[in-house]
Amino acid sequence: MSIVVYCSTTLLTFDFLYMRKLALLILVCSTLEAWATPGVRVEYRDKPPYTYSESGQPRGFIIDMTQEIFRRAGVAATYSEVPVKRIFANIQNDSEAICSPSWYKLADRELYANFSLVIHKDRPHMVLVAPRVIELVKQHQSLSSLFEDPRLKLGVVAHVSYGPELDLVIESKSHSVTDSARSVESLAKMVSLNHGADYMLIDREDYDYINRMGEISAMGLLPMYYSDMPPGLNRYLMCSKSVDAETMASLNQAIRELLPELND
Structure with missing residues (x-):
């Protein structure tokens, strides 16, 4: 009497007298399966x-x-x-x-x-501004003008990209940028509490998610939109x-x- 064992990648036949080899055969089939479908x-x-x-x-x-x-x-x-x-x-x-x-x-x-x-x-990024500097920010009709204001410090999240256009501007203004925050939420708190940053860039999805229960609004941060903001990436x-x-x-x-x- 013989038994035929099917694997998805091979076919093996062995005599019933060698049933003790079944465990090894199952291991071989499992290995062949893993090789056949790498993840x-x-x-x-x-x-x-x-x-x-x-x-x-x-x-x-x-x-x-x-x-x-x-x-x-x-x-x-x-x-x-x-x-x-x-x-x-x-x-x-x-x-x-x-x-x-x-x-x-x-x-x-x-x-x-x-x-x-x-x-x-x-979607395009937006800007969140601390109330203490809102009058200064309102003096700027464009994002490029805002970035040029030496009285205002931009906060960014460390080790992330805001897209090539914004990254270039951030790098060129590194003297007026703080990047000690490790998350969007922690950066929002820094801006709100005047801990090294006056305003920040934020992804629209991030804003909607964090502010779903009014968290950002409770910090007093004000959203600003600029027509020269680069398009969403x-x-x-x-x-x-x-x-x-x-x-x-x-x-x-x-x-x-x-x-x-x-x-x-």
């Missing part, structure tokens, strides 16, 4: 409402989109929340297949990372070079199906 580690930062963790599970509207992209693409994925600096270090080190959602595609990042098609388009999956071309093509095809309006 991607998805590392995301704590940036609600885009990506964050809740009760140990990945959450956020960009996480939901990312999970659907990987499902449609047929690419296995595991998810973990990772600090921003480590995400970039892991992708640059390129020791394994890693993707991270919701990043801007910048020239320096393209040197070490692959980028997918567009998964989200931002596109966000992408940023992946290590170890994510092969076939996998990237599958992810991009899924993105085209889900978001044709962003990827004409």
Whole structure:
């Protein structure tokens, strides 16, 4: 009597007398399965409402989109929340297949990372101003004029990009910029409490999320809008070079199906 054992990647036949080898056979099949369907580690930062963790599970509207992209693409994925600096270090080190959602595609990042098609388009940033300086700010009819005022100090979140246009301005005005805040929420408190910054730039999604219960309004911060604010930027999956071309093509095809309006 003989038994036929099917694995998705191989077919093995052995005599019933060798049943004791079954455990080893199962291990071989599992290994073949793992080789046949390599996965991607998805590392995301704590940036609600885009990506964050809740009760140990990945959450956020960009996480939901990312999970659907990987499902449609047929690419296995595991998810973990990772600090921003480590995400970039892991992708640059390129020791394994890693993707991270919701990043801007910048020239320096393209040197070490692959980028997918567009998964989200931002609205333009807005400005939040401390009440103590509102009269000074109102003297400026444009964002460029506001940036030039030496009496006012801009606050930015450390180690993040506001997009290439704003990044260039921020870098050129570094003498009048403070970047000690580690999150949008902590920066808003700094501006409100006069701890080194008078005004800040904020993403519209961040503003809506943080202020959903009136948190920003309670700090007294005032929103300002400028016609010369750069347009909202596109966000992408940023992946290590170890994510092969076939996998990237599958992810991009899924993105085209889900978001044709962003990827004409």
